[in-house]
Amino acid sequence: MxxxxxxxxxxxxxxxxxxxxxxxxxxxxxxxxxxxxxxxxxxxxxxxxxxxxxxxxxxxxxxxxxxxxxxxxxxxxxxxxxxxxxxxxxxxxxxxxxxxxxxxxxxxxxxxxxxxxxxxxxxxxxxxxxxxxxxxxxxxxxxxxxxxxxxxxxxxxxxxxxxxxxxxxxxxxxxxxxxxxxxxxxxxxxxxxxxxxxxxxxxxxxxxxxxxxxxxxxxxxxxxxxxxxxxxxxxxxxxxxxxxxxxxxxxxxxxxxxxxxxxxxxxxxPSTSYDKLVEKWLASDGSVNPFNPKTWEWINAGLEYVIKKILKVTAISLQAGFSGCITLADKLALILRKGIEYSAKLSIWVVRLMAKIMQALGMKIKQKAEELTHFVIRYVLQTLMNKISTVGKQAIKNITKY
Structure with missing residues (x-):
């Protein structure tokens, strides 16, 4: 051996x-x-x-x-x-x-x-x-x-x-x-x-x-x-x-x-988990290319950064509450909406994150926090998950006929 x-x-x-x-x-x-x-x-x-x-x-x-x-x-x-x-x-x-x-x-x-x-x-x-x-x-x-x-x-x-x-x-x-x-x-x-x-x-x-x-x-x-x-x-x-x-x-x-x-x-x-790098990407005005794999890595890093930022100052538990009809998109949407309601500073980061995601998905970007209702955020996140899953399914399909 x-x-x-x-x-x-x-x-x-x-x-x-x-x-x-x-x-x-x-x-x-x-x-x-x-x-x-x-x-x-x-x-x-x-x-x-x-x-x-x-x-x-x-x-x-x-x-x-x-x-x-x-x-x-x-x-x-x-x-x-x-x-x-x-x-x-x-x-x-x-x-x-x-x-x-x-x-x-x-x-x-x-x-x-x-x-x-x-x-x-x-x-x-x-x-x-x-x-x-x-x-x-x-x-x-x-x-x-x-x-x-x-x-x-x-x-x-x-x-x-x-x-x-x-x-x-x-x-x-x-x-x-x-x-x-x-x-x-x-x-x-x-x-x-x-x-x-x-x-x-x-x-x-x-x-x-x-x-x-x-x-x-x-x-x-x-x-x-x-x-x-x-x-x-x-x-x-x-x-x-x-x-x-x-x-x-x-x-x-x-x-x-x-x-x-x-x-x-x-x-x-280089890791994309450093706060300053993620903040810079979220705040940037550059276009988002959905065909670049780094785009999806940055979106994931941005989602992690904003969610953690909200969890630090709220009483929400990320790991609790997945029973019944609560999906992952539901849970994340609840947290992001809570961030909007909690403070203006957190609201800015949620708006920036959602703008990046919607741009990558080819959606019309919501410019104001009040437009980002729980329903809208959940829909965007579910669409994002479906998009990533579709690409993943194609990859898996390619290996199932060895």
Missing amino acids: NVTENNHLIPKDAASLARDIYAVQDEFLVKAFLNKPLFSPKGREKKTMSAEVGSRLINTKDGFGVCALGAEQEKVGNQDTSNRHAIIVFRGSTTANMYADWISNFRIGVETSSTGLPVHIGFNSIFMSMKDQIEKFLNQHNNKIKYVHCVGHSLGGAIATITSDWIKCNYSTKEVKLYTFGAPKPGFEWFARKLTTRLNSESVHRVFHSTDPVPMIPLYPFVHAPIPGTGTHLYSSEALLSADAHDMRLYFDSVKDPEASWSSLGDPL
Whole structure:
């Protein structure tokens, strides 16, 4: 098994796992997948997992991933090889299950995870349907395992993230490593921060192409781990709306150099979370280009900035109140409208944010705060979410026919 001196999978191997795991729907191809030199040759030391995906109306159970022990390895430098590695890999979306995966992807809501943190309801539901299978595998080989590697692309990356948090909480002596490619955001900021602390930032490898739309969804308050940090940003020339940058085969091509290390990958990417940068963008009179992926990143950063600004001075809880008919757009609209009503200073920032969003969506801009009713704000936010989701769906559609 090829690992670095810090007991991490090398980028090429992590990417090959995330690419080839799509074969879990075919029994013959699963055997070929498990013949990789990364895995133990002993069949009894692996488990193919199935998951329930979709909703109450369209629900199916099919192959979703693999748990397996890593192969024995030769000593590399001063690397500790006295304990074995476990590898847990999850596939991304497929059309083979009546589009049930798509329902899980875009079932955007929040619920409390098994570790007590706010996460995406669709992703968490898939994880929970596999939790007992993962637990059985880990318990069966508990004394053999010191390192657990969780890997996935797209939807599989979100599930790998939630899985890594659960494993670290329930098997605290294990060293858990996370590798995701083009994954959507799996939970709120509280989840991302706790995950980063539990695993440590060096063990979280989030890889994304600059024009891949899927890592941009869902919008704030969903965020990525590690925090602080931006992940491994890879340049991509593919157009945002073509969604080609989401293809796992392209991700593999970007990291396939066997000499590449995690520290050597990626382009410098300045964070857009700094208050002064976001304020400058919100206050600028420049035009907004909806075909530039940076536009949607700035909108997300602006939404985060304004929401946090309002929450600091009001008694509203961001994580409460998602029961019943309250949607994410409803909740954010309530907070933004509260900011308008609270003070003139907050009102200015809400107006600026909504103007940027409406311009990006090709809507007529509302110039006055009184025009931004709860209904209008909710409509704009829902339209924004639908726009981002449409691009994300196209990206996912492009990878479902491997």
